[in-house]
Each structure stands twice: as C-alpha cells, then as structure tokens.
Amino acid sequence: MSSEIKAVLSVSELKRLHLGPLSLRVGAGECVALTGASGTGKSMLLRAIADLDPNEGEVRLEGKRRETFSGHRWRRQVALLPAEPAWWAERVGEHFVTPPLALLQALGFAAEVLEWQVEHCSTGERQRLALARLLENRPRVVLLDEPTASLDSTNVRRVEELLAEYCANEAAALVWVSHDQEQLRRVATHRYHLADGILQEVAL
Amino acid sequence: MIALSPFDLMLAAILVLLLALSSWRMGLHLERSLAIAALRTTLQLLLIGLVLKLLFEQINLGWITALALVMLLVAGYEVMSRQTRRFRGWLGFAVGTTAMFVSSFAVTLITLHVIIGNTPWYQPQYAIPLLGMLLGNTMNGIALGLDRLTTSAWQQRRQIEARLMQGHTAVEAITALKRESVRVGMMPMINAMAAAGIVSLPGMMTGQILAGAPPMEAVKYQILIMFLITAGTGFGTLVAVWTAGRLLFDERERLRPDRLVEK
Numbered sequence: 250m251s252s253e254i255k256a257v258l259s260v261s262e263l264k265r266l267h268l269g270p271l272s273l274r275v276g277a278g279e280c281v282a283l284t285g286a287s288g289t290g291k292s293m294l295l296r297a298i299a300d301l302d303p304n305e306g307e308v309r310l311e312g313k314r315r316e317t318f319s320g321h322r323w324r325r326q327v328a329l330l331p332a333e334p335a336w337w338a339e340r341v342g343e344h345f346v347t348p349p350l351a352l353l354q355a356l357g358f359a360a361e362v363l364e365w366q367v368e369h370c371s372t373g374e375r376q377r378l379a380l381a382r383l384l385e386n387r388p389r390v391v392l393l394d395e396p397t398a399s400l401d402s403t404n405v406r407r408v409e410e411l412l413a414e415y416c417a418n419e420a421a422a423l424v425w426v427s428h429d430q431e432q433l434r435r436v437a438t439h440r441y442h443l444a445d446g447i448l449q450e451v452a453l
Numbered sequence: 454m455i456a457l458s459p460f461d462l463m464l465a466a467i468l469v470l471l472l473a474l475s476s477w478r479m480g481l482h483l484e485r486s487l488a489i490a491a492l493r494t495t496l497q498l499l500l501i502g503l504v505l506k507l508l509f510e511q512i513n514l515g516w517i518t519a520l521a522l523v524m525l526l527v528a529g530y531e532v533m534s535r536q537t538r539r540f541r542g543w544l545g546f547a548v549g550t551t552a553m554f555v556s557s558f559a560v561t562l563i564t565l566h567v568i569i570g571n572t573p574w575y576q577p578q579y580a581i582p583l584l585g586m587l588l589g590n591t592m593n594g595i596a597l598g599l600d601r602l603t604t605s606a607w608q609q610r611r612q613i614e615a616r617l618m619q620g621h622t623a624v625e626a627i628t629a630l631k632r633e634s635v636r637v638g639m640m641p642m643i644n645a646m647a648a649a650g651i652v653s654l655p656g657m658m659t660g661q662i663l664a665g666a667p668p669m670e671a672v673k674y675q676i677l678i679m680f681l682i683t684a685g686t687g688f689g690t691l692v693a694v695w696t697a698g699r700l701l702f703d704e705r706e707r708l709r710p711d712r713l714v715e716k
Contacts, residue, residue, distance in 0.1 A: 300705050301614065320706030325620030335615035344619075386620050
C-alpha cells in the first residue's frame with residue numbers, strides 16, 4: 250500500500266499485555282495527540298513502539314520493519330521522552346555528544362547549563378534538558394509522554410514552538426501524550442483515544 | 454608430624470562451646486548457628502577425609518571425576534543461594550556454575566599437566582585439593598561479582614533504560630556496572646595476595662608447616678596456589694559477569710529486569 254510507505258511511523262496489530270491489537274499511522278510533519286484516562290496504558294504503548302518492552306505486532310519506520318534495525322538503532326530513530334526522564338551521569342553536559350547549543354538556547358538555557366549538576370536541576374529544567382538530549386540524535390519519530398507536565402507557561406510555549414519547528418523542518422512524526430485539551434488543539438494534527446486497550450481516531 | 458587424637462580436637466571444641474555460652478549469656482542469639490556450623494564442619498570434613506582416603510587407595514579417574522562434579526554442583530548451588538536477585542529458572546544456577554566450571558577446571562587441568570606433571574596426571578592427592586581450593590575461591594569471586602551486577606542493574610534500571618532510550622547499545626548501557634562488578638569480585642583475592650605473609654599466614658602454607666613440611670617448600674606451594682586462585686577467580690568472575698551482562702538484555706537490546714527473581 251502506498252499510504253503505508255508514506256507514513257513515517259506505522260503500527261499495526263500491536264499487542265502488549267492488555268493493550269491492542271491496535272494500529273496507528275503518523276505521517277511526515279504530523280503530530281498525533283494520544284489521549285485516554287490515567288492508567289489506560291498510554292505510556293505502555295509508547296514504550297512498546299520504542300521497543301523497550303516485549304510486544305507483538307508490526308511497527309515500521311518509513312516502510313521498514315523494526316526487525317531490520319538493531320534495538321539501539323531503532324530507538325535512535327524512534328525516540329521516547331518519558332514522563333520522568335532518568336540521568337546516568339552527574340553533569341548535564343555528559344549526556345550529550347556534541348551539545349546542541351542552539352537547541353538548548355531555544356529551550357531557555359545558556360551554555361553554562363552543561364556544567365550544572367543534574368541533581369540540582371528542577372523537575373522542569375530536567376524535562377527540557379531531556380528533550381534537548383533526545384533531539385540531539387535527530388530522531389524521525391518523537392514519542393512524548395506529557396513533555397510539558399511540570400513547566401511554567403513560558404517554557405510550555407518554548408517547548409511547543411521548538412517541537413512544531415522540529416516536526417516541520419525534519420518532516421518528523423510526533424506522538425504527544427497530554428491531558429491538556431487546549432495544548433493538544435494547539436499542537437496536534439490528529440487525535441487518537443485509548444480506552445480499554447483499544448485505540449481509535451477521534452476528532453481533535 | 455604429630456598426629457592429633459580425638460581428645461585434642463575435643464579440647465579445641467571446648468573453646469567453641471565457651472564462645473557459644475558467652476553468646477547465650479549476652480543474648481547474641483548466635484549459639485544455635487555456631488553449634489550447627491561447628492557440627493557441620495566436623496561431619497563434612499570427616500566425610501571428605503573418608504572419601505579422600507578411599508580415592509587415594511584406588512586411583513580411579515571415574516571416581517575422581519564424580520567427586521569433582523559433586524564439588525562443582527555444591528559450589529554452584531552456594532553461588533546461586535548468595536544472590537539477592539538471581540536469574541529466573543535454571544539460568545540462576547547455570548550462570549555461576551558454568552563460569553566456575555570453565556575457570557576452575559581449566560586452571561586445575563593446566564596445573565596438573567604443565568606444572569605438577571605427575572603420572573597419572575589425575576593423582577588425587579594433587580587433583581582434589583587443587584580443585585577444592587580453586588572452587589572455594591572462584592565461588593566467592595563469582596558470587597560477589599554476580600550479586601553486585603544483578604543488584605545494581607536492578608537498582609539502576611531507570612538509568613540503564615534512559616541510556617537505551619537515548620539510543621545507546623546494551624553494551625554501552627551496562628559496561629560501567631560490569632567493570633565495577635568484576636572489581637568487586639576480584640578485590641578479595643588481590644587483597645589476600647598483598648597481605649600474604651605480612652598480615653596473614655595463609656592457611657594452606659600454615660597447614661603444610663604444621664604437618665612437617667620444610668617452610669620454603671610450603672611457601673613455594675603457597676605462591677603457586679595464590680597465583681592459580683587469582684587467575685581462576687579473575688577469569689571465572691569475568692566469564693560470569695559478562696554472561697550475566699548479556700542475559701540482562703534480550704535480542705532487541707531491551708533491559709529485562711523481569712528475568713531476575715528476588716530471593
């Protein structure tokens with residue numbers, strides 16, 4: 250199917266525990282809002298797409314099945330920003346290969362941020378820094394699990410603008426989990442709703 | 454050599470009894486474990502003494518192999534039972550046991566063939582004590598190394614997964630923990646070598662001297678044993694930690710903490 254090939258991310262018949270089988274398509278430059286009550290498995294779905302947990306089904310990136318990628322190459326392209334990102338080194342800078350200064354600046358940070366101790370950063374700062382860390386890989390698909398949950402309004406706007414720009418410039422695909430209806434109307438092009446393990450496209 | 458009589462051993466046992474009595478008076482609650490352990494050491498050593506006596510009288514490769522396997526399986530069980538979090542199912546036993554088998558048996562065989570060079574090479578007077586010393590020590594190293602790896606991988610699973618999400622390979626995500634675990638497994642042996650002769654007189658050498666061997670001969674054997682044990686422990690720990698490091702991830706490089714069970 251030609252429409253399958255055009256999709257950046259296509260998921261079909263995905264199953265993980267009580268989830269699915271469910272299907273999802275995200276095209277280039279599209280942002281899909283993913284909604285559903287707490288505990289329905291939105292985070293579980295994102296983890297399955299990023300192939301972090303054992304799951305069944307076919308997931309393709311630009312038409313190529315995920316089995317043709319090694320695990321780490323897949324996750325470089327299909328990147329997940331979890332609700333509470335973890336840090337494995339002490340200083341912020343150690344988490345980057347070549348620190349993307351423009352990106353950090355767009356998120357409201359100066360270059361000194363690289364010297365900061367992760368432990369001393371606030372939750373909101375960590376959330377924005379984790380986004381910068383993830384985008385450094387230039388992923389084709391970005392799976393966002395409540396990326397602005399602990400941000401003030403200025404930073405919510407910054408993150409929204411940055412992601413919209415990234416999505417458009419890179420022709421990337423975004424999946425955005427949020428409980429904020431207003432936000433989803435601003436950022437999303439489509440909306441899917443998850444309930445009782447079933448995923449359905451609904452009006453925005 | 455002055456042979457010990459059962460009465461001599463009784464005298465030493467009285468000291469342990471006194472210790473148990475103090476433990477009871479002071480409410481340490483150690484007297485029970487102390488008594489059981491003392492009893493176990495007496496019975497187990499008498500039993501192995503009998504087995505060795507029989508083995509020495511009729512040198513038979515089959516019986517020696519059988520004893521070696523029993524020793525390996527017991528050591529493997531011991532490694533498994535010392536893990537706070539071990540691999541689910543038969544793997545929990547196999548990881549440590551395989552590593553112990555590879556390192557201890559290899560080092561013992563090399564020593565018997567190349568260094569000792571007896572005929573037959575499996576002369577039990579050499580083969581069994583050597584293997585026993587190696588198994589006992591590799592067991593410690595492997596148990597420590599494995600325990601550190603699985604425990605810290607469990608505690609740091611969020612950090613490891615964060616690296617996976619960042620697109621790091623499974624190897625990149627676990628290398629630091631593997632290094633640390635191997636260090637933990639090998640440290641006791643390195644410390645023992647560094648302290649030997651100054652802080653401590655190693656038990657094997659002391660035993661030989663007590664049994665009437667010339668000190669320099671005992672020392673040479675001790676050095677040999679220390680080197681063998683270090684090599685055996687080191688390689689055994691490396692094999693165990695590397696194997697476990699792979700088993701913590703699946704073919705899609707996902708971290709699989711669900712493969713571990715808590716004791």
